Amino acid sequence: MNSQVRQQGGADGTVGKALEVLDQVADKGRPVRFSELLAETSHPKATLYRLLQTLTNQGMLAYDEDRQTYAPGLRLVRLAHSAWRQSSLAPVARPYLTALAQKVGETIHLAQLDRGQVLYVDKMNAAEPIEMFSQAGKVGPGYCTGVGKAMMAFLDADDRQDAINRQAYFAHTPNTLTTPDALAAELDRIKAEGVSYDREEHEPGIICIAAPILSSTGRVIGALSITTSTSRQSFDGLEQHRAALLRTAQDIAGAAESWQFPT
Amino acid sequence: MNSQVRQQGGADGTVGKALEVLDQVADKGRPVRFSELLAETSHPKATLYRLLQTLTNQGMLAYDEDRQTYAPGLRLVRLAHSAWRQSSLAPVARPYLTALAQKVGETIHLAQLDRGQVLYVDKMNAAEPIEMFSQAGKVGPGYCTGVGKAMMAFLDADDRQDAINRQAYFAHTPNTLTTPDALAAELDRIKAEGVSYDREEHEPGIICIAAPILSSTGRVIGALSITTSTSRQSFDGLEQHRAALLRTAQDIAGAAESWQFPT
DNA sequence: GAAACGAGTTTCATTATTTGGAACCTGTTG
DNA sequence: CAACAGGTTCCAAATAATGAAACTCGTTTC
Numbered sequence: 001m002n003s004q005v006r007q008q009g010g011a012d013g014t015v016g017k018a019l020e021v022l023d024q025v026a027d028k029g030r031p032v033r034f035s036e037l038l039a040e041t042s043h044p045k046a047t048l049y050r051l052l053q054t055l056t057n058q059g060m061l062a063y064d065e066d067r068q069t070y071a072p073g074l075r076l077v078r079l080a081h082s083a084w085r086q087s088s089l090a091p092v093a094r095p096y097l098t099a100l101a102q103k104v105g106e107t108i109h110l111a112q113l114d115r116g117q118v119l120y121v122d123k124m125n126a127a128e129p130i131e132m133f134s135q136a137g138k139v140g141p142g143y144c145t146g147v148g149k150a151m152m153a154f155l156d157a158d159d160r161q162d163a164i165n166r167q168a169y170f171a172h173t174p175n176t177l178t179t180p181d182a183l184a185a186e187l188d189r190i191k192a193e194g195v196s197y198d199r200e201e202h203e204p205g206i207i208c209i210a211a212p213i214l215s216s217t218g219r220v221i222g223a224l225s226i227t228t229s230t231s232r233q234s235f236d237g238l239e240q241h242r243a244a245l246l247r248t249a250q251d252i253a254g255a256a257e258s259w260q261f262p263t
Numbered sequence: 264m265n266s267q268v269r270q271q272g273g274a275d276g277t278v279g280k281a282l283e284v285l286d287q288v289a290d291k292g293r294p295v296r297f298s299e300l301l302a303e304t305s306h307p308k309a310t311l312y313r314l315l316q317t318l319t320n321q322g323m324l325a326y327d328e329d330r331q332t333y334a335p336g337l338r339l340v341r342l343a344h345s346a347w348r349q350s351s352l353a354p355v356a357r358p359y360l361t362a363l364a365q366k367v368g369e370t371i372h373l374a375q376l377d378r379g380q381v382l383y384v385d386k387m388n389a390a391e392p393i394e395m396f397s398q399a400g401k402v403g404p405g406y407c408t409g410v411g412k413a414m415m416a417f418l419d420a421d422d423r424q425d426a427i428n429r430q431a432y433f434a435h436t437p438n439t440l441t442t443p444d445a446l447a448a449e450l451d452r453i454k455a456e457g458v459s460y461d462r463e464e465h466e467p468g469i470i471c472i473a474a475p476i477l478s479s480t481g482r483v484i485g486a487l488s489i490t491t492s493t494s495r496q497s498f499d500g501l502e503q504h505r506a507a508l509l510r511t512a513q514d515i516a517g518a519a520e521s522w523q524f525p526t
Numbered sequence: 527g528a529a530a531c532g533a534g535t536t537t538c539a540t541t542a543t544t545t546g547g548a549a550c551c552t553g554t555t556g
Numbered sequence: 557c558a559a560c561a562g563g564t565t566c567c568a569a570a571t572a573a574t575g576a577a578a579c580t581c582g583t584t585t586c
Binding site: 306309 | 548
Binding site: 012013014015016018019022023025026027029030031051053054055057058059060062071072073074075076077078079080081082083084085086087088112114115119121136137138139 | 275276277278279281282285286288289290292293294314316317318320321322323325334335336337338339340341342343344345346347348349350351375377378382384399400401402
């Protein structure tokens with residue numbers, strides 16, 4: 001039913017269940033009725049009811065009395081504000097992204113890895129002005145995006161295997177890698193080469209070149225990509241930007257390193 | 264110690280406690296150590312430890328092994344993406360804000376009420392490009408901001424009283440209203456007049472004019488403000504924008520009304 | 527207009543989870 | 557090397573979550 005990756009393995013207690021419900025509501029992308037959630041969940045009526053009550057009570061969900069629907073609550077927006085500022089690369093990387101976007105004239109994505117999935121934390125659309133949350137916070141698959149593969153390639157063995165296992169391997173296009181083995185092989189190539197490509201593996205006509213952002217100790221902290229469409233640019237065109245991309249990735253890594261919070 | 268408003272009255276069960284801890288970490292605004300949290304909380308060591316474990320496990324917190332610190336996790340960013348799109352006025356209001364910002368050439372804020380506090384969901388800075396989460400998600404006090412007072416003024420009796428009770432009444436400036444009675448009186452005036460003002464009540468030199476955004480049934484769904492500084496504009500200058508402000512508020516209300524999700 | 531229905535809410539004895547004091551690690555400091 | 561501080565784990569007692577069933581209340585059906 002859901003071609004996305006499963007995320008929370010084991011439920012840790014009540015909190016885990018509550019957050020699972022929260023995700024369920026959020027994933028819907030629109031206000032949901034109690035019964036709709038009930039149909040999808042394994043929890044009995046009363047349990048689901050109380051979980052929703054608690055979450056609503058806490059402002060994590062908003063309940064529309066008129067329509068009898070639940071939607072993600074504003075408290076999340078408040079919390080995310082902190083999360084974005086602290087745990088994401090975005091604030092630090094902003095200036096570098098801007099510079100790169102202007103230089104290459106293509107769309108730049110900044111992403112981080114969240115449980116095997118790609119979480120876009122910033123986007124720069126050379127031409128148009130920035131779109132807020134409409135882009136930051138979006139998630140995408142790890143196995144068929146440039147940034148996803150770039151980050152996975154540089155994980156250590158355990159985490160890498162874990163990430164490989166979490167993928168959904170849905171064939172979005174004829175070029176999509178659809179087996180763990182194929183992905184693993186591609187990751188090896190990427191690690192050797194230093195950059196990854198999306199060869200229309202996610203959406204037809206969309207290609208990109210991506211590079212990981214690595215800390216001085218070699219840990220993956222994010223990735224950066226230059227995206228374009230086959231109608232605008234050839235693959236060779238992207239290749240031209242390789243140096244600038246790698247340079248920017250390094251710059252961001254450096255900035256992130258030095259800008260650790262004052263303790 | 265904390266001059267802000269208390270938010271979650273009673274703890275609902277384990278989930279409530281976990282979210283309380285989450286807030287605590289988020290409010291710090293920087294990575295925190297276990298012991299630092301322990302010192303502030305009433306929970307015993309073991310309990311706090313397990314709550315943090317659970318939250319980290321779930322991706323609501325991120326744990327930095329090297330530094331042994333906790334920070335809000337990326338899962339929040341993902342969730343907030345949904346929340347912002349669904350529960351906030353921002354996506355609908357965007358075009359109207361842009362138009363208004365260009366017309367008046369001042370900073371525009373769009374806010375909603377979250378438990379007596381003002382939550383800014385969008386901002387338009389006529390001149391500069393938009394800053395992402397750095398503005399959206401920010402919270403402010405209700406009793407001494409234009410948008411806060413505008414929203415409170417149009418709540419129904421119960422909610423209004425509740426909101427009045429939740430305020431901290433800290434005297435940020437000599438003009439700040441510091442008693443529930445003074446605030447109530449001001450709210451009456453605002454309700455009669457239709458717009459509210461911030462007369463340097465929050466920050467010296469900063470003034471604004473704000474209007475509520477009301478649904479067709481009269482429910483408060485948000486507020487809108489035009490902000491400037493005394494050095495740039497007089498009070499009368501702001502007054503000039505009253506009509507445009509009210510007009511925009513109405514337009515947004517209309518747009519929000521018709522753009523309810525397809526059920 | 528009564529009866530059946532569907533969606534949501536509450537009850538209560540049972541069961542499973544959370545609790546927290548204290549003991550236990552483990553790397554640091556005097 | 558002993559004392560220590562910041563973390564982590566144990567386990568019996570206390571508490572909170574569970575879920576089948578009963579109950580509202582507003583609709584639809586006969």
